[in-house]
Every structure is written in C-alpha cells, then in structure tokens.
Amino acid sequence: MxxxxxxxxxxxxxxxxxxxxxxxxxxxxxxxxxxxxxxxxxxxxxxxxxxxxxxxxxxxxxxxxxxxxxxxxxxxxxxxxxxxxxxxxxxxxxxxxxxxxxxxxxxxxxxxxxxxxxxxxxxxxxxxxxxxxxxQLDTRGLGYINRIARSQRDPSLRHCSLVMLNGSVDEPVYRYVDIDATDPTVVALLDQYSDDVQAKRKVLVSFRLEDLEASFFTRTKGENAGEHSPVMKSTLSYIGTIKVDGQEVYRDPSKLVHSEMASENAEAAPGIEGADVSPATTPQVDTPVDQASEQTAVDNVPSADAPESLTESAA
Structure with a gap:
C-alpha cells in the first residue's frame, strides 16, 4: 500500500x-x-x-x-x-x-x-x-560545484563550473554551466568550500543564476576534433544551501528567520533544497514545482570532472 x-x-x-x-x-x-x-x-x-x-x-x-x-x-x-x-x-x-x-x-x-x-x-x-x-533572467535549481578558479585579472572574481541536476532523481541529466561569481557573499562561500571541491567531494548547492546565455565551442582534441558542442554561461548570484557529501553545512541565514515556506516545502517533500532560492526581482508566474529530493543523485552522481567544453575557449 x-x-x-x-x-x-x-x-x-x-x-x-x-x-x-x-x-x-x-x-x-x-x-x-x-x-x-x-x-x-x-x-x-x-x-x-x-x-x-x-x-x-x-x-x-x-x-x-x-x-x-x-x-x-x-x-x-x-x-x-x-x-x-x-x-x-x-x-x-x-x-x-x-x-x-x-x-x-x-x-x-x-x-x-x-x-x-x-x-x-x-x-x-x-x-x-x-x-x-x-x-531579471533568472535560472534556479540544484547543482554541483565542479571546479573553482581565481581570476588573474580581477582578484574579486571567481570562475567555476556548475553541474545542474535535471530530470529523474534515479537517472538525472547533468547540464554544465561555465559561470562567474562577483557577489562578495557568493565568492566567500566558494572560497570556504574550495578545498572540498578540489578534494572531489560532492558539493551540492541550491543556486540562482543571472543572465543565462547559450554558446558553443569547437573541440580541438580527440576523435571529435572540429565538432561544435554547446555550452552555457552565466553569473552565479546566489547560493541558498550547501551540502558536502550529503551533509548540510550552510543555509542562508535569512532562510532561518523566514522559514515558514521552507517548512511547508519540507513537509510536502523532505530533502528539498532547490525551493530555498530567494524570490527574483521579476514577479513570478507561480511557485516553482516538483523540486526533487536529492539523496539518490548524491549517492549516484559520477565524478564531475570538467568536460572539454570548460577547458577550451568558447566561440
């Protein structure tokens, strides 16, 4: 039953x-x-x-x-x-x-x-x-921080790869986004957990991206050299929660104060984190639905090494 x-x-x-x-x-x-x-x-x-x-x-x-x-x-x-x-x-x-x-x-x-x-x-x-x-063109969801790099031109800027989770919890699709972060709070969080990322621990975040953009790159190595492959670019503007190997280590302090909506979501679907992203400036059509419990994907996600698309120059 x-x-x-x-x-x-x-x-x-x-x-x-x-x-x-x-x-x-x-x-x-x-x-x-x-x-x-x-x-x-x-x-x-x-x-x-x-x-x-x-x-x-x-x-x-x-x-x-x-x-x-x-x-x-x-x-x-x-x-x-x-x-x-x-x-x-x-x-x-x-x-x-x-x-x-x-x-x-x-x-x-x-x-x-x-x-x-x-x-x-x-x-x-x-x-x-x-x-x-x-x-505001905002994109929200759950994803893994894959790699973090400091900008040589701007010490306050961080480059990183975000692996967005999409689709079935049992067999999720992984969407790679090449992102920049300039917000001081976001940069501080990336720096705080950069050792975990480097150690290949699974650093899962609920996120908000601004100004998602489609681009492509041309592969220069391997049997697919010369092939055009898609890639997304964006700016990481907000992190709501962070889990390292399934253990929550950070939650936006404002969410601890204004937790009524989070409590309602937790009752409906325990383990939800994607719904923790704060509202965008643009008024929403309605509340995002069907965010998944992430535990199955945490257990089964492959090692998220940066694909070739994030190590070559994009078109």
Whole structure:
C-alpha cells in the first residue's frame, strides 16, 4: 500500500528559468517518425540587463503547460502580424543547443540557442516595460560545484563550473554551466568550500543564476576534433544551501528567520533544497514545482570532472 509520504515524494530535479520576453515564431512542429506526436513550439526573446538598454536572450521552447498552450495559440495572429506580445514566463529543463544558420550574412555558420519547455506564461501590457529598471533572467535549481578558479585579472572574481541536476532523481541529466561569481557573499562561500571541491567531494548547492546565455565551442582534441558542442554561461548570484557529501553545512541565514515556506516545502517533500532560492526581482508566474529530493543523485552522481567544453575557449 502506498503511504502518504510515498505519494508526496518528489521524483524530479527541475531547472527553471524565469523572466520577461516577447513571443516569436509560434508554430506546430511535426517530428519525424510515426510514433512521435506533433507539438506546439515558440520562441521567446527574453529581456535582460537595464530597462532602457536591454539585451535579448533567445529561447526556442516546446510549449508544455496546458494553459501556456492556450495563451500562445491565442496570440498567434498577433505574432504573425508582427505585433509585440510581452509575456512573463517560466521555462523548465533549460539547456543549450547548437544549430547552423540557414539565412542571412551568417548562413552556414554555427550558432547556439537556449532550449527548454514553456511551463507557464502570462501576457503583460507593454506599459509594464516602463516600470522595469533592471530585467531579471533568472535560472534556479540544484547543482554541483565542479571546479573553482581565481581570476588573474580581477582578484574579486571567481570562475567555476556548475553541474545542474535535471530530470529523474534515479537517472538525472547533468547540464554544465561555465559561470562567474562577483557577489562578495557568493565568492566567500566558494572560497570556504574550495578545498572540498578540489578534494572531489560532492558539493551540492541550491543556486540562482543571472543572465543565462547559450554558446558553443569547437573541440580541438580527440576523435571529435572540429565538432561544435554547446555550452552555457552565466553569473552565479546566489547560493541558498550547501551540502558536502550529503551533509548540510550552510543555509542562508535569512532562510532561518523566514522559514515558514521552507517548512511547508519540507513537509510536502523532505530533502528539498532547490525551493530555498530567494524570490527574483521579476514577479513570478507561480511557485516553482516538483523540486526533487536529492539523496539518490548524491549517492549516484559520477565524478564531475570538467568536460572539454570548460577547458577550451568558447566561440
């Protein structure tokens, strides 16, 4: 018989990217193969940076949430006509992918884009943009700190590799992100646990990244030399919790004071850490869901040596 605690147990790690952006390229996609169903897809030109001079990050997403599908379809005519449609979004399973441009001055050249699943979306009035001073493109989840290096140019800067956990707890997918850290609190935490990282202990953190970016590199060694491979880049702006080999060694002090939400999450899914990330400046569509208990992945994660993508120069 299934107990209440078993029915409430979470079984997935989620990487969630949230922000504001413009709807683009709404279309129905029919994959090859008889057993593969058609699906709704769209693109989002996500806003990041200052309100008066934003930068755009392109996300090509499959529309998964039922309400998100309704919203996207309702604005298909506006997008087709070139009218701007501003949305607030939450994308899950974010990753980078390489493609080859087919038109324009860069036709035939490789490039990279962020991909994922559009889980939730809400349409916003364009006047909302006038109120934004700083656009937040935030990515949250759980991951392992893989390596830490001091910048030779800036003593206050740290470079590190983050291995994000995504998918099933039993067989998680590992997404590598090449990140910088400049926030003094984050830098101090990385320095404090750098010996553990160097000793190949499993340093698991709940994190928030800012301004996730897709890129690619060209392999120069081995049998895959010349191949273009995707990589993500970002800034590590916040660490909520740290566990070393499964033992919690740090929790954001503000979370110890404001722990009501964390207690509710713990009752629903013991061992949750990803939900500990503090709210972003951009208002959320809703509360992130289905963060997993991480213990199985802690027990089974392979040694997270930096892949070649993080040791070669990115394009």
């Amino acid at each position: 299934t107990t209440s605690s078993q029915s409430n147990e979470k079984t997935y790690f989620n990487v969630h990217t949230t922000g504001l952006g413009f709807l683009k390229r709404i279309r129905e996609v029919t994959p090859g193969g008889r057993k593969r169903d058609a699906f709704l897809a769209c693109a989002i030109s996500a806003l990041t940076g200052t309100g008066d001079k934003p930068t755009y990050r392109y996300l090509d997403v499959r529309v998964s949430g039922s309400k998100a599908q309704e919203l996207v379809r309702s604005y298909a005519a506006d997008v087709e006509a070139g009218r701007p449609v501003l949305i607030q979004f939450r994308v899950g399973d974010t990753f980078s992918d390489v493609f080859v441009r087919t038109a324009g001055d860069k036709a035939g050249m490789p490039d990279a884009t962020l991909k994922g699943r559009l889980l939730t979306a809400a349409a916003l009035d364009l006047s909302m943009l006038q109120q934004v001073v700083q656009h």
